[in-house]
Amino acid sequence: MCGIAGFLTRRSGSADELRAIVEQMSATLRHRGPDDAGCWVDDTAGVAFGHRRLAVVDLSEHGHQPMLSASGRYVLNYNGEIYNFTDVRRDLEATGVRFRGSGDSEVLVAAFDQWGLRETLDRCNGMFALALWDRRERTLSLARDRMGEKPLYYGWAGHSLVFGSELKALRAHPSFDAAVDRDALTLYLRHNCVPAPYSIFEGIRKLPPGMTLTVGPAAAPGALPEPQPFWSLADVVAGSSAHRLTDSVDAAMDELDAVLRDAVGIRMYADVPLGAFLSGGIDSSLIAALMQAQATTKVKTFTVAFDDRSYDEAADAQRVAAHLGTEHTELLVTHDDALETVPRLADLYDEPFSDSSQLPTLLLSRLTREHVTVAMSGDGGDELFGGYNRYLWASGTWERLRHVPRPLRAGLGAALGSVPPRWWDAAYGRAEPLIPARRRVRMPGIKVQKLAGVLGSADIADLHVRLASHFQHPERLVVGGSEPPSLFTHGPRPLLDDPVEQMMYMDSVTYLPDDILVKVDRASMGVSLEARVPYLDHRVVELAWRLPAAMKIHAGTGKWLLRRLLHRYVPPSLVERPKMGFGAPIGSWLRGPLRPWAEDLLSVARLRREGFFEPVPVRQLWSDHLAGRHERQYELWDILMFQTWLESQGGAPSVVAP
Numbered sequence: 001m002c003g004i005a006g007f008l009t010r011r012s013g014s015a016d017e018l019r020a021i022v023e024q025m026s027a028t029l030r031h032r033g034p035d036d037a038g039c040w041v042d043d044t045a046g047v048a049f050g051h052r053r054l055a056v057v058d059l060s061e062h063g064h065q066p067m068l069s070a071s072g073r074y075v076l077n078y079n080g081e082i083y084n085f086t087d088v089r090r091d092l093e094a095t096g097v098r099f100r101g102s103g104d105s106e107v108l109v110a111a112f113d114q115w116g117l118r119e120t121l122d123r124c125n126g127m128f129a130l131a132l133w134d135r136r137e138r139t140l141s142l143a144r145d146r147m148g149e150k151p152l153y154y155g156w157a158g159h160s161l162v163f164g165s166e167l168k169a170l171r172a173h174p175s176f177d178a179a180v181d182r183d184a185l186t187l188y189l190r191h192n193c194v195p196a197p198y199s200i201f202e203g204i205r206k207l208p209p210g211m212t213l214t215v216g217p218a219a220a221p222g223a224l225p226e227p228q229p230f231w232s233l234a235d236v237v238a239g240s241s242a243h244r245l246t247d248s249v250d251a252a253m254d255e256l257d258a259v260l261r262d263a264v265g266i267r268m269y270a271d272v273p274l275g276a277f278l279s280g281g282i283d284s285s286l287i288a289a290l291m292q293a294q295a296t297t298k299v300k301t302f303t304v305a306f307d308d309r310s311y312d313e314a315a316d317a318q319r320v321a322a323h324l325g326t327e328h329t330e331l332l333v334t335h336d337d338a339l340e341t342v343p344r345l346a347d348l349y350d351e352p353f354s355d356s357s358q359l360p361t362l363l364l365s366r367l368t369r370e371h372v373t374v375a376m377s378g379d380g381g382d383e384l385f386g387g388y389n390r391y392l393w394a395s396g397t398w399e400r401l402r403h404v405p406r407p408l409r410a411g412l413g414a415a416l417g418s419v420p421p422r423w424w425d426a427a428y429g430r431a432e433p434l435i436p437a438r439r440r441v442r443m444p445g446i447k448v449q450k451l452a453g454v455l456g457s458a459d460i461a462d463l464h465v466r467l468a469s470h471f472q473h474p475e476r477l478v479v480g481g482s483e484p485p486s487l488f489t490h491g492p493r494p495l496l497d498d499p500v501e502q503m504m505y506m507d508s509v510t511y512l513p514d515d516i517l518v519k520v521d522r523a524s525m526g527v528s529l530e531a532r533v534p535y536l537d538h539r540v541v542e543l544a545w546r547l548p549a550a551m552k553i554h555a556g557t558g559k560w561l562l563r564r565l566l567h568r569y570v571p572p573s574l575v576e577r578p579k580m581g582f583g584a585p586i587g588s589w590l591r592g593p594l595r596p597w598a599e600d601l602l603s604v605a606r607l608r609r610e611g612f613f614e615p616v617p618v619r620q621l622w623s624d625h626l627a628g629r630h631e632r633q634y635e636l637w638d639i640l641m642f643q644t645w646l647e648s649q650g651g652a653p654s655v656v657a658p
Contacts, residue, residue: 001032001033001054001056001079001080001081001525001530002032002033002051002052002053002054002065002078002079002080002165003026003029003030003031003032003033003051003052003079003164003165003166003169003525004026004029004049004050004051004052004077004078004079004129004130004131004163004164004165005022005025005026005028005029005049005050005051005162005163005164005165005169005170005172006022006025006047006048006049006050006077006131006162006163006164007021007022007025007047007048007157007160007161007162007163007173008045008046008047008140008160008161008215008219009046009047009048009159009160009161010046010159010160010221011046011158011159011160012043012046013043013046014043015041015042015043017043018041018043018046018047018048019039019041019048021048021173021174022039022041022048022049022050023037023039023050024172024173025050025162025164025169025170025172025173026039026050026051026052026169027172028166028168028169028171028172029052029164029165029166029168029169030052031525031526031527031528032052032054032079032165032166032525032528033051033052033053033054033528034052034054034528035053035054035055035059036051036052036053036055036063036064037050037051037052037053038050038051038053038064038065038066039051039066040066040068040075040077042133042135045133045135045138047075047133047140049066049075049077049131049133050066050077050169051065051066051077053065054373054525054528054530055271055272056081056270056271056272056373056374056530057081057102057103057104057269057270057271058101058102058103058104058105058106058271059271059272060101060102062100062101062102062103062106063101063103063105063106065077065078065105067105067106067109068109069109069110069112069113070097070110070113071113072135073113073134073135073136074109074112074113074132074133074134074135075132075133075135076105076108076109076112076130076131076132077130077131077132077133078105078108078109078128078129078130078131079128079129079130079150079165080126080127080128080129080130080145080149080150081104081126081127081128081267081530081532082104082107082108082124082125082126082128083125083126083266083267083269083537084123084124084125084126084266085103085104085107085108085124085126086269088107088108088111088123088124089107091123092107092110092111092114095114097110097113097114104126108120108124108130111123111124112132117132117141117143117212117214118212118230121143121212121230121231122230122231125266125537125538125539126145127145127147127149127150127532127533127536128143128144128145128150129142129143129144129145129150129151129152129165129207130142130143131163137216138216138217139214139215139216139217140161140214140215141212141213141214141215142154142163142207142212142213142214143207143211143212143213143230144207144208144209144210144211144212145209145210146209146210146231146233146536146538146541147209147210147233147380147508147512147513147517147536147538147541148196148208148209148210148512148513148514148517149513149517149521149533149536150165150521151165151166151206151518151521152164152165152206152207153165153166153167153169153170153199153204153205153206153207154204154205154207154213154224155170155178155199155201155203155204155205155224156203156221156222156224157170157173157175157176157177157178158175158177158221159175159221160173160175160221161215161219161221161224162176166350166522167199167200167201167204167350167351168347168350170201170204178201178202178203178204179201179202180200180201180202180612180646181198181199181200181201181202182478182479182480182481182482182612183198183481183482183483183484184198184199184200184484185200185352185474185478185481185612185642186474186475186477186478186481186482186483186484187474187483187484187486188200188352188354188474188638188642189470189471189474189477189478189635189638189639190469190470190471190472190474190483190489191468191469191470191486191488191510191511191514191515192353192354192355192470192515192634192637192638193352193353193354193355193514193515193518194351194352194353194514195486195487195488195510195514196208196209196487196513196514197227198484198486199351200351200352200645203222205224207227208227208513209233209509209513210229210230210231210232210233211227211228211229211230212227212228212229212230213225213226213227213228214228231538233505233508233509233541234492234494234505234509236541236542236545237494237496237505237545238494238495240542240545240546241494241495241496241497241545243546244546244547244548245546245547245548245551249551249561249564252547252551252561253561253564253565253568255543256543256547256561256562256565257565257568259537259539259540259543260286260290260534260535260537260540260565261290261293261294262539263534263535263537263539263540264287264290264291264294264376264534265290265294266537267376267532267534267537268291268294268295270373270374272372272373272374273300273371273372273373273374274300274372274373274374274375274376275299275300275301275302275368275371275372275374275375275376276288276291276299276300276301276302276326276375276376276377277301277302277303277364277368277375277376277377277378277531278301278302278303278317278320278321278326278328279303279313279316279317279378280303280313280314280315280316280317280318280319280320280574280575281313281316281378281575282381282387282559282562282563282566282575283378283379283380283381283382283387283535283559283562284317284377284378285320285324285378285566285569285570285574285575286378286381286562286565286566286569286570287376287377287378287534287535288301288320288321288324288326288376289324289566289569289570290534290569291376292324292325292326293569298325298326298327299324299326299327300326300327300328300329300371300372301317301321301324301326301327301328301329302328302329302330302331302364302367302368302371302375303317303318303328303329303330303331303364304330304331304332304333304360304363304364304367305330305331305332305333306332306333306360306584306585314330314332316574316575316577317330318330319574320570320574320575323570323571323574324569324570329367329371331363331364331367333360333363333584335589335592335593337363338359338584338589338593338594339593339594339597341359341362341363342359342594342597342644343644344362344526345358345359345362345641345644346641346644346645346647346648347648348362348522348523348526349518349522349641349645350522351645352641352642352645353515353518353519353522353641354634354637354638354640354641354642355515355516355519356584356586356633356634356637357519357584358519358522358523359584359586360584361519361520361523362523362526362527364523365523365524365526365527365529365531366527368529369527369528369529372529373528373529373530374529374530374531374532375524375529375530375531375532376531376532376533376534377520377531377532377533378533378535379512379516379517379520379533379535379536380512380516380533380535380536380541381535381559381562382507382558382559383504383507383508383511383512384504384508384535384540384541384544384545385544385547385552385558385559385561385562386500386504386549386552386553386558386559386560387558387559387562388507388558389447389558390464390467390468390503391500391503391504391553391558392553392556392558393451393454393463393467394460394463394464394499394500394503395500395553395556396556397451398457398460398463401455402459402460406456406458409455409456409457410455410456412452412455413451413452413453413454413455413456414452415452416448416449416451416452416455417449417452417453417630419448420445420628420629420630421445421446421448421449421628421630421631422445422628423445424444424445424448425443425444425445428441428444428445445631446631449630449631450467453466453472454466454467460499460500460502460503461493461499461502464502464503464506465488465489468488468507468511470634470635470638471635471638476614476617477613477614477617477618477639478612478613478614479611479612479613479614486510487506487509487510488506488510488511491506491509491510493505493506497549498549500549500553501549501552504552517533520533547561563575563576586633586634586637587625587631587633590625590626590633590636590637591625591626595626598622598636598640599622601639601640601643601644601647602618602619602622602636602639602640602643604619606643610643610646612642612646613639613642618639621635621636621639622636
């Protein structure tokens, strides 16, 4: 796991000049790779690659990058892990290829030598973002893994095409001079992240998952070819929906068990200590169980605990860990931890990002890195197997309400939304002892507020957009901004019989790579920890889409088949409880210890001086939240994280108002 940076320039320069620039770029990524640094330049072609290495597999010098292929044709600059590299290595050895080391980088560059870019990527099972220079054809190719686990930014900086694992590497190029993209800022307010292919800077893009981009020697500054897919979830969904599994539930569960067990098993290969995040929920518990079932020693597991009961899963995680027999470590997160960590978030996430679970994810990663170098994560289970509450709402509540005339639904929503969330919390608290344990919910006031906002939806697609949006009309807050088309709001949706599966697909190509995986990548790599995600093994993804919808959501229960599989390893009593997202009590912190910090960032004078947000609606959100009329913690966190990021940019051109 590493950080990569580089450029292809149309301006002449000496090798020393190119090396100095690329070393400056890659130095910003030291946290992603503290173990080694390397660079490669070709001044005749105007190419420079920089690399920072976190040594995980083959700790010797044989894993040093950038790496030349044996033929001398290709130069590889690579971030990630190829989990099936031993299989690929055997195939290459059968053709006569010989290796010096035991790592995946050497195998990958040899595969490019043997099969070229597209066939090699087809053969690889892993997470990666890479740059490949073809010295014969004089072309630069960029590629990103199937589901988007590893990041890759690119764009023009003057006469140089720059790329890197994070924006800070691109900003370190002397010709970088991009302004804030105000249209991308509106997308950020809707999604709490900037979705691909956009970035917060004008002219800088993210390479979408499963894509490659190749730039030839004739590429003109400012012009870029369209990325091309080497793998497409849309194609997987289209093919799988026509060939659903017709096996019994037990047979389907056996197949899922085998595929997921192998996905976990191949991710346990490392030459450094390895562990797992454990929340005690369905997804992380199953990953920990499959790890422990294949390990010869106790698996190390980690969780964070909060004082606020609504956000605390530590006791659940402890019970699961005790049953599995893992070596478990827990961290109690306090207000002081939050105050100490918040100022780091802007630099760590590198681009405006406001998923409130970013904070506990960082603290969990920091704790985990004190003990291991690699950690398994349970992300992806919700999108693939139907775990989010919005899927249950769509299949249950919406199906009952959609026949009610829309004006009546909208009126009911307005009435519900006028009641302060704390009133609902108090009322629910009195009634909770009478509610069966499986039907109980956490943070009822916030959930009623969400329900109130979607009752006026036109259809299930509109319902999904509303549920997944922080601001319904973000352009009203951004000075000079308008919302551009995005994959989420304007992208094609697969032709699926089940509209809930359409929601799952859209979340898998938007929310998962743009939010969840960004959060995990930046938090883990920010402390030099490698996170591996078994659910995103493409074999697991493809199997999940072959499962009938009824095996995902059944009788009002999400992740039904995944739960049944987990029950083979963990008793239902330890894991069956209301779903709770991995968040932090941001709302109460903003009214308490974080209030002075927020007040400064949201002051009218500051908002007017910076010129990005309309002060009046922002101050109304702040006033409503402080008074408890509405829970505006998520919308406010969006604005605060942008403000913090903006402050971290200093006096760069990005802060100039139009």
